[in-house]
Amino acid sequence: MSKTNRYGLPREIPDKIKREIRQRSKFGCVICRAGIFDYEHIEPQYRDATIHDPENICCLCTACHAKVSRGHFSKAYVKKKYNEVQAANPSLLRPPFDALDFHEGKAELRLGGLAYGSGVTTIIKYHGVELVSISPTYLSDSVGINALFMDDDGNETLRISDNVWHGSLKAWDTEVIGPRIMVRKRKGRFSLNYVSNRPVKS
Secondary structure, eight states, X not given: OOSBOTTOOBSSOOHHHHHHHHHHTXXXXXXXXXXXXXXXEOSSOGGGOSSOOGGGEEEEOHHHXXXXXXXXXXXXXXXXXXXXXXXXXXXXXXXXXXXXXXXXXSOOEEETTEEEOTXXXXXXXXXXXXXXXXXXXXXXXXXXXXXXXXXXXXXXXEEEETTEEEEOTTSSEEEEETTEEEEEEETTEEEEXXXXXXXXXX
């Protein structure tokens, strides 16, 4: 695959522009709100673009992108959803979300040298608020991981509920690259820097 289009525009979008696109897309797919996504040139398509314009590039998950590629979703529909997400009242917009897979073998939560299985529920509690806990799930040999992450001012930046993570529209930035989920309080400061240790098969 060529690294540039016919106008010499690199396929790789600069980090600063990617972050603006993530912010405009409210850190999720503009159609279904999935938190794992790619960057989609709406108009013009990448092959005809001369610049990476964040007003015309949004976040789309692979499932919604496939619907665009197959003609089930039009570019006009994608643009409409992008505009709606940008204009939406954050209190009425679903935060980004996606599933985490903790189910290879017996799931357990490890903090430091301690391991917690399904026999323990609350791991960390602060002023009556459960920050890290586990709960039984519908499978008898697995557990649900629950966690709450906040910034320095006590604002929620990410929540994990029964192995599904839910981002926050108030985060400075939320980015997913490969197996890594990064939620930043500000440049260079993380609320969460999660990496799956599961090998990725190509």
